[in-house]
Amino acid sequence: xxxxxxxxxxxxxxxxxxxxxxxxxxxxxxxxxxxxxxxxxxxxxxxxxxxxxxxxxxxxxxxxxxxxxxxxxxxxxxxxxxxxxxxxxxxxxxxxxxxxxxxxxxxxxxxxxxxxxxxxxxxxxxxxxxxxxxxxxxxxxxxxxxxxxxxxxxxxxxxxxxxxxxxxxxxxxxxxxxxxxxxxxxxxxxxxxxxxxxxxxxxxxxxxxxxxxxxxxxxxxxxxxxxxxxxxxxxxxxxxxxxxxxxxxxxxxxxxxxxxxxxxxxxxxxxxxxxxxxxxxxxxxxxxxxxxxxxxxxxxxxxxxxxxxxxxxxxxxxxxxxxxxxxxxxxxxxxxxxxxxxxxxxxxxxxxxxxxxxxxxxxxxxxxxxxxxxxxxxxxxxxxxxxxxxxxxxxxxxxxxxxxxxxxxxxxxxxxxxxxxxxxxxxxxxxxxxxxxxxxxxxxxxxxxxxxxxxxxxxxxxxxxxxxxxxxxxxxxxxxxxxxxxxxxxxxxxxxxxxxxxxxxxxxxxxxxxxxxxxxxxxxxxxxxxx
Numbered sequence: 001x002x003x004x005x006x007x008x009x010x011x012x013x014x015x016x017x018x019x020x021x022x023x024x025x026x027x028x029x030x031x032x033x034x035x036x037x038x039x040x041x042x043x044x045x046x047x048x049x050x051x052x053x054x055x056x057x058x059x060x061x062x063x064x065x066x067x068x069x070x071x072x073x074x075x076x077x078x079x080x081x082x083x084x085x086x087x088x089x090x091x092x093x094x095x096x097x098x099x100x101x102x103x104x105x106x107x108x109x110x111x112x113x114x115x116x117x118x119x120x121x122x123x124x125x126x127x128x129x130x131x132x133x134x135x136x137x138x139x140x141x142x143x144x145x146x147x148x149x150x151x152x153x154x155x156x157x158x159x160x161x162x163x164x165x166x167x168x169x170x171x172x173x174x175x176x177x178x179x180x181x182x183x184x185x186x187x188x189x190x191x192x193x194x195x196x197x198x199x200x201x202x203x204x205x206x207x208x209x210x211x212x213x214x215x216x217x218x219x220x221x222x223x224x225x226x227x228x229x230x231x232x233x234x235x236x237x238x239x240x241x242x243x244x245x246x247x248x249x250x251x252x253x254x255x256x257x258x259x260x261x262x263x264x265x266x267x268x269x270x271x272x273x274x275x276x277x278x279x280x281x282x283x284x285x286x287x288x289x290x291x292x293x294x295x296x297x298x299x300x301x302x303x304x305x306x307x308x309x310x311x312x313x314x315x316x317x318x319x320x321x322x323x324x325x326x327x328x329x330x331x332x333x334x335x336x337x338x339x340x341x342x343x344x345x346x347x348x349x350x351x352x353x354x355x356x357x358x359x360x361x362x363x364x365x366x367x368x369x370x371x372x373x374x375x376x377x378x379x380x381x382x383x384x385x386x387x388x389x390x391x392x393x394x395x396x397x398x399x400x401x402x403x404x405x406x407x408x409x410x411x412x413x414x415x416x417x418x419x420x421x422x423x424x425x426x427x428x429x430x431x432x433x434x435x436x437x438x439x440x441x442x443x444x445x446x447x448x449x450x451x452x453x454x455x456x457x458x459x460x461x462x463x464x465x466x467x468x469x470x471x472x473x474x475x476x477x478x479x480x481x482x483x484x485x486x487x488x489x490x491x492x493x494x495x496x497x498x499x500x501x502x503x504x505x506x507x508x509x510x511x512x513x514x515x516x517x518x519x520x521x522x523x524x525x526x527x528x529x530x531x
Contacts, residue, residue, distance in 0.1 A: 002259045004223060005172075005203070006246060007041035007101075007141070007231040008034050010277065012073050013243050014233035015045075020281060024056050029280050031060065034234070035068040037273045038262035039246075041141075043071045043101055043231075048091030057095040067263070071141070072097045076104040076125040079117045083132035093136055102129055103143035103176070106161040107150030119157060123164040130168025141229075142170040143207060146178045151190045162198055172203045172229050177218060180211025180241065187218040188225055195226035205229030208244045210236065215244035220252060223259065230261075234277055235285070247274050251291040251323055271324035279490065284465050291323045298328040328379070348390055361389050372471045372482050372499040380487075380494035380517040381510070387520075396519050397451065398424040404439040404504060419443040425454045440466075440507040447511065457522050458515060460489040468503060483507045487514040492521070 011027050014020065022030070027044065034042050044060065045053035060070055072095040077086040092100050104126040105111045111122035130140045142165035144150075150158035162173045175194060177187065187208075195204050206222035206229070208215040219230055230253075236245030247270060253259035254267055274292040278285040287295040297320040307314040312327070320327050341358065344351045351357060364385065365375060375382040387393035400422035407416045419434045419442035430453065434446030444463075451458045465486040470479045483506040484497045494517050498509025 002223075002257075003228065004253055004259045004261045005041065005205075005229045006039040006250065006261050007043055007071065007205075007229065008039045008234055008246055009043040009231055009238075009243065010034070010233045010235070010281075012043045012045050014235075014238045016239040017237040017242065019283075020237065022281075024052060024059065026280050027056050028059065028063070030277055031063065031065070031068070031070065033273050033276050033280070035065045036266075037234075037269055038067040038266040040068060041071045041099060042068045043073050044097075046073045047095040048074055048088035054091065054094075057097070061096060069099050070097045071099045071101055073101045073103075076102060076129040077132075079115060079121050079125060083128055089129065089132065092133065093138075097138075099139045099141060100133055101141045101143055101174075102126075102133065102165075102170075103145045104129070104161060104165065105146065105150075106144040106158045106176075107146035108154045108157045110146050110150075123160060126161055126164040127168040130165050130170045134169030140165075140168070140170040141172040141174055141205070143174045143176050145176050147175040148177045148182045148186060148190055149179060152186065159194070159197065162194065166198060166202055170202060172205050173198055174205035174207055174229060174231060175222070175227075177206075177208040177215075180209030180215065182208075182212070182214070182218060184214060184217055184221050188221050191222045191225040191227055199226055203229050205231060207231040209238070209240065210242045210244065211240055213241075215242070216248050216252070219244045219249050220257075223253060223257070235274060235281075235283075235289070237281075237283070245289070247292050248290045251318075255318055255322065268322065268324045275493070279488065284486065291318075292325060294328065296320070296325055344386055344390060348392065351390065357390055361386060364389060368499075372480050373497060374482065375497075378484060378495045378497040378513075380496040381498075381513045384496075384513055384517060384520075393520075396425070396455065396516055400424055400429070402443060402446070402508070404443055406439060417442040419446040421446045421450055423447075423450050425451075428454070430454075439504050440511075443504065443508060444511055447515070451515065455515075455519055457489070457518065461487050461515065461518055462489075464488050464493060466507075468506075471499070481506050483510045485510045485514060487518070489518060494518075 010030055011022065015022055031042055031044060045056060047053050047057050057072060072092050074088045074092045077083045077089060083089050105115060105122050108119055111117050111119055115122060130142060133140050144161055147158055165173060175191060198204065204227045206219050206227045208218045219232065223230065230249060232244030232246040232249060234246045236242045250261045251270060254261050271292040275285055285293060287293045290296055297316055299315065312319065341353050384393065402419060402421040404417065404419045415435055415437060417436050417439045419439065422429060422431045430450045432446050432450035434442045434449055436442035436445050448458050463485060467484045469482045471482055480499060480501050481503050482497060482499050483503065484495060486493060486495045496510045496513035496517060498506040500506040
């Protein structure tokens with residue numbers, strides 16, 4: 001089994017993605033999650049670039065990591081200063097990480113036109129920087145920026161940049177496909193030559209970007225040609241179209257190519273760790289992401305579902321449990337009875353395919369989908385529907401009324417809507433009010449206020465995503481709409497929906513389903529602990 005060193009750059013390269021911004025505490029939590037997964041290196045930022053990263057590295061000294069090493073990132077010395085005078089390099093040393101990543105120019109164009117240095121000056125900057133850090137007892141990973149473009153345009157100079165880093169003491173020569181435009185054949189050719197030339201003196205690595213949709217493929221090809229160090233971002237986000245997706249690369253290499261990227265027993269943690277990092281990053285985990293997405297093992301067509309129920313290998317390349325994911329059967333008019341039976345087994349194992357209630361559920365689903373519901377994207381609402389049909393449901397509250405109103409112009413910034421609600425919980429009436437930046441937000445706040453005295457765990461629920469789709473554009477503002485919301489309690493996520501000609505009512509239906517789904521799951525978890 002070949003060992004592959006994984007360097008995760010979520011906190012450096014990934015943080016350059018649009019809308020991504022981490023607090024120092026966020027960075028600490030992500031480091032802990034990646035350490036739990038078991039990657040070898042965590043590139044945690046550039047201590048010389050901003051005060052936040054400097055603060056992080058100061059706090060990170062006290063972290064007790066079991067599997068990973070923190071890595072500080074920086075550039076070669078400036079052309080007009082010595083290493084001892086270079087503030088960036090001094091910040092790297094001050095970070096006190098055993099391992100450092102230094103990037104330098106491997107493309108002659110970048111050296112002369114961007115740095116305005118001579119070709120020899122650039123090589124001296126690379127050599128001097130690696131040597132200086134090595135003498136200060138740092139393990140140097142050299143990121144050869146724009147290596148593949150440089151290799152195509154001036155092969156000899158690109159190779160000389162690697163030689164300069166190696167002569168300076170770098171232990172890893174990492175080939176960066178910085179623009180993300182290389183085709184697999186070009187990557188294969190360049191990596192093969194570098195491995196042949198330099199692998200006896202250094203570890204060869206790969207760092208790819210996804211501008212041509214080939215970041216994962218090019219990383220895999222580099223490993224095939226002898227690279228044993230792979231860089232990327234666990235969920236693939238980053239500048240422009242993103243970085244190589246490490247969740248896919250780790251699974252591909254470890255499950256299909258006889259490589260060891262993380263401890264073998266940790267591969268089942270891949271999906272939960274990805275969900276945790278998405279949660280900290282405040283982004284939805286892409287449903288279609290290989291291995292870890294919620295649709296990675298989802299089946300909709302009736303024929304597919306029937307086959308998977310008989311033998312999962314009919315349509316699944318691995319068992320979802322291997323990577324900590326789960327099989328999902330999507331409810332729709334094409335799903336068939338096999339899927340419904342599979343769902344019902346969670347609540348009542350005595351029901352068979354020929355039970356009358358199955359036909360009732362199929363009929364109900366088709367009626368609701370005709371009205372605009374689409375249960376394949378709303379697992380929570382579908383589960384509640386099944387529970388209601390088989391008698392495994394009791395409402396947690398009854399609505400007496402709600403009212404919403406608005407003010408324009410706004411009386412305060414981000415505040416122009418108000419809601420009042422009255423509910424009945426087992427004969428106890430509760431009235432509450434809420435305000436927000438829209439009627440749905442105000443109504444959601446009011447409902448939470450009313451429910452909190454009875455169900456405190458409602459406070460754990462927060463919205464991840466909210467979508468509204470117009471179902472009948474011909475009716476203009478009187479059109480029926482479908483509202484889909486994704487919710488989370490920090491551990492699990494679920495999706496619910498509502499359909500109405502009134503967007504507030506459709507939102508209300510989705511919110512109520514979301515809250516009831518959470519409360520049902522809480523009851524079941526408490527029951528399981530008692531068993």
